[in-house]
Amino acid sequence: MILEVKDLSKSFESERVLDKLSFNLEDGQIHGLVGRNGSGKTTLLKILVDILNMDEGSLKILGKSYKEDRHIIENIAYLPDRFDYFDYDSILKIKDYYKILYPNFDDNFFKIELKKNKIDGKKTLRSFSKGYKNLIGLLAIIASNARIVLLDEILDGMDVLNKELIISYILDMKDQGRTVLASSHELEELAKIVDVCLYLTKDGKIRNISKSKNSFIKVQIVVKDKLDEAILNHSVLRFNMGRVYVILLENKDNIRNILDENKTIVQYDILDSKIEDSFYWEKGRSK
Ligand SMILES: Nc1ncnc2c1ncn2[C@@H]1O[C@H](COP(=O)(O)OP(=O)(O)OP(=O)(O)O)[C@@H](O)[C@H]1O
Numbered sequence: 001m002i003l004e005v006k007d008l009s010k011s012f013e014s015e016r017v018l019d020k021l022s023f024n025l026e027d028g029q030i031h032g033l034v035g036r037n038g039s040g041k042t043t044l045l046k047i048l049v050d051i052l053n054m055d056e057g058s059l060k061i062l063g064k065s066y067k068e069d070r071h072i073i074e075n076i077a078y079l080p081d082r083f084d085y086f087d088y089d090s091i092l093k094i095k096d097y098y099k100i101l102y103p104n105f106d107d108n109f110f111k112i113e114l115k116k117n118k119i120d121g122k123k124t125l126r127s128f129s130k131g132y133k134n135l136i137g138l139l140a141i142i143a144s145n146a147r148i149v150l151l152d153e154i155l156d157g158m159d160v161l162n163k164e165l166i167i168s169y170i171l172d173m174k175d176q177g178r179t180v181l182a183s184s185h186e187l188e189e190l191a192k193i194v195d196v197c198l199y200l201t202k203d204g205k206i207r208n209i210s211k212s213k214n215s216f217i218k219v220q221i222v223v224k225d226k227l228d229e230a231i232l233n234h235s236v237l238r239f240n241m242g243r244v245y246v247i248l249l250e251n252k253d254n255i256r257n258i259l260d261e262n263k264t265i266v267q268y269d270i271l272d273s274k275i276e277d278s279f280y281w282e283k284g285r286s287k
Contacts, residue, residue: 019204035200083137236284
């Protein structure tokens with residue numbers, strides 16, 4: 001593991017946002033950090049990159065804490081959800097700031113990718129749209145050569161082509177053996193590329209939902225008329241059109257008997273579940 005968090009807690013005034021979180025980031029993997037609005041994703045990312053202090057707990061990057069070695073910051077780069085800290089600087093000037101923090105900054109990559117994306121490095125950051133600002137920030141983060149990359153809501157507000165571009169940059173980082181943690185309040189786009197998915201609940205806990213696959217089953221059901229309320233109320237609805245439902249149900253020993261015996265069901269099939277189903281399962285259960 002490249003980053004290790006143990007019993008991390010953080011409160012703002014009386015509100016406990018993160019409550020004794022423990023998790024690891026695995027070397028060379030893409031991790032999704034998902035959770036509802038306000039669940040604490042940004043707070044957690046800022047703690048990981050030492051912008052915010054935690055109240056309790058420990059954080060180790062490559063086996064060391066920030067207190068033990070300030071230089072570990074060179075191994076971790078963070079892209080905030082709005083990349084506008086340097087609004088009045090030119091893109092090439094911003095690059096110089098990054099070079100101070102990241103000694104292995106790849107000038108060549110930064111220049112080539114700016115050119116490929118038709119971004120004029122002499123212009124100030126504020127002359128670009130929010131989407132382009134984020135793209136410029138991402139290029140700087142990639143060029144930093146930091147081994148761990150934290151991305152806050154990177155796909156939010158991006159058009160389809162830029163989403164594809166960003167996804168391909170993230171996959172390139174994985175190919176280079178780098179570790180990515182990307183936050184989002186939805187999982188749709190990230191689902192295609194994440195290896196591990198961490199879910200932040202509203203009560204400040206974290207769950208590795210890549211492992212929750214066996215706690216539910218995904219069932220496609222055809223009903224005579226309407227699906228029995230008793231089943232519907234105990235499930236997470238993923239899709240319904242007319243007499244066809246796709247639902248997630250707790251994977252109990254007798255679940256097939258319950259479905260077999262239900263009079264409203266004409267036919268059912270167990271489907272393969274995907275990582276986004278785990279997200280909806282956790283989200284549905286934590287309402
Ligand atoms: N500096 C602060 N002072 C007081 N409360 C804060 C501060 N920063 C965050 N919070 C509170 O902490 C909680 C978590 O906020 P955070 O921005 O981390 O959530 P998030 O999951 O990133 O949300 P979103 O998906 O909406 O971006 C919210 O209730 C927020 O109001």
